[in-house]
Amino acid sequence: MALRLKADQALLLLLVFVPITLVLEYVVHASATTLFLTSAVAIVPLAGIMGKSTEMLAEHVGAGLGGLLNATFGNAAELIIAIFALRAGLYDLVKASLTGSIIGNILLIFGLSALLGGLKFRTQTFNRTAAKLGATLLLLSAVGLVIPSLLYHLRDGAEVGAAAATGAAAASASGWLSLEISVVLIVCYILSLVFALRTHADLYQGTAHAGAETHAAPAWSKGKSFAVLVGAAALVGWMSEILVGGAEEAAHALGMTEVFVGVIVVALVGNAAEHSTAVLVALRNKMDLSIQIAVGSSLQIALLIAPLLVFLSYAIGPAPMDLVFSPLEVVAVAVSVLVVGQIADDGKTHWMEGVLLLAVYVLLGLAFFNLPG
Numbered sequence: 001m002a003l004r005l006k007a008d009q010a011l012l013l014l015l016v017f018v019p020i021t022l023v024l025e026y027v028v029h030a031s032a033t034t035l036f037l038t039s040a041v042a043i044v045p046l047a048g049i050m051g052k053s054t055e056m057l058a059e060h061v062g063a064g065l066g067g068l069l070n071a072t073f074g075n076a077a078e079l080i081i082a083i084f085a086l087r088a089g090l091y092d093l094v095k096a097s098l099t100g101s102i103i104g105n106i107l108l109i110f111g112l113s114a115l116l117g118g119l120k121f122r123t124q125t126f127n128r129t130a131a132k133l134g135a136t137l138l139l140l141s142a143v144g145l146v147i148p149s150l151l152y153h154l155r156d157g158a159e160v161g162a163a164a165a166t167g168a169a170a171a172s173a174s175g176w177l178s179l180e181i182s183v184v185l186i187v188c189y190i191l192s193l194v195f196a197l198r199t200h201a202d203l204y205q206g207t208a209h210a211g212a213e214t215h216a217a218p219a220w221s222k223g224k225s226f227a228v229l230v231g232a233a234a235l236v237g238w239m240s241e242i243l244v245g246g247a248e249e250a251a252h253a254l255g256m257t258e259v260f261v262g263v264i265v266v267a268l269v270g271n272a273a274e275h276s277t278a279v280l281v282a283l284r285n286k287m288d289l290s291i292q293i294a295v296g297s298s299l300q301i302a303l304l305i306a307p308l309l310v311f312l313s314y315a316i317g318p319a320p321m322d323l324v325f326s327p328l329e330v331v332a333v334a335v336s337v338l339v340v341g342q343i344a345d346d347g348k349t350h351w352m353e354g355v356l357l358l359a360v361y362v363l364l365g366l367a368f369f370n371l372p373g
Contacts, residue, residue: 032246115354117282128347141302144316182307
């Protein structure tokens with residue numbers, strides 16, 4: 001409890017970057033790089049407040065609908081950032097942030113949880129059946145994200161240079177395939193919610209959200225919870241617009257590629273608050289909840305957010321977005337899913353498994369950093 005309070009207080013202190021960013025943008029007219037950095041820091045506490053208000057709102061509507069709210073708004077900050085990048089036509093940044101959120105949750109966050117929890121407790125256990133289902137769903141989502149990329153690079157990529165008409169046909173084929181796969185992924189996501197919240201809810205009894213614990217302070221009212229959620233979401237949108245506006249220039253100024261910014265920087269910004277929760281509950285020997293946060297967040301990105309962005313691109317984007325990722329992004333997602341599947345197989349973790357997960361994340365991060373621009 002004390003650790004959670006300290007983490008919440010640290011996040012609230014970072015709220016000072018919201019007015020700082022606004023002053024730099026509208027009064028000082030600072031450089032794009034400065035605005036990118038300050039808006040990125042500002043989004044971190046706002047994402048945490050969105051998560052907190054969602055938890056409080058969930059307490060007023062019951063376990064079933066509350067679980068659905070947590071599942072739906074769990075990655076709201078990442079979705080808002082991606083929407084603004086989508087409107088700006090920064091599709092490489094959008095796809096990179098999706099990749100970064102998936103691998104960041106199951107490698108960095110689960111790895112940190114296993115490492116720090118394992119240093120305090122010799123062995124930590126979790127529900128093997130629920131974890132294996134999560135790993136299997138991750139594998140399905142990886143297949144869904146890999147197929148358009150694989151077909152493009154094996155077939156369409158070789159044809160793009162042949163003729164403009166062929167290239168247009170290739171892009172059209174990739175777009176339609178991405179749409180069809182998006183429908184399948186969303187259907188699987190909805191059915192997974194039915195499984196977790198209704199038909200097999202008993203498997204997830206050990207993974208109740210940390211917000212369900214007893215707090216010394218009274219819970220927020222429903223009206224306050226909703227108002228804070230809406231207000232934080234609006235500010236995240238404002239900060240996201242500034243963040244996206246400076247992303248390209250900041251990447252060049254800092255010597256990073258747009259893909260690296262999306263995979264590492266943007267992904268960490270949107271997930272930081274939720275990441276801290278997963279680590280804190282692992283330190284309380286609640287590895288069930290920790291793995292549920294890490295794997296569940298990755299599943300939501302792959303099965304809901306990615307397909308949703310494909311649909312939204314037809315309405316708000318300058319052109320339709322497909323699910324064709326770069327070869328390195330495909331490899332990163334596939335490797336991450338396979339590694340976490342191995343870790344989750346026995347229903348136990350220890351600190352060395354955390355080290356291995358973190359090592360894979362660092363290796364992939366180095367690869368993305370050295371990727372040619």
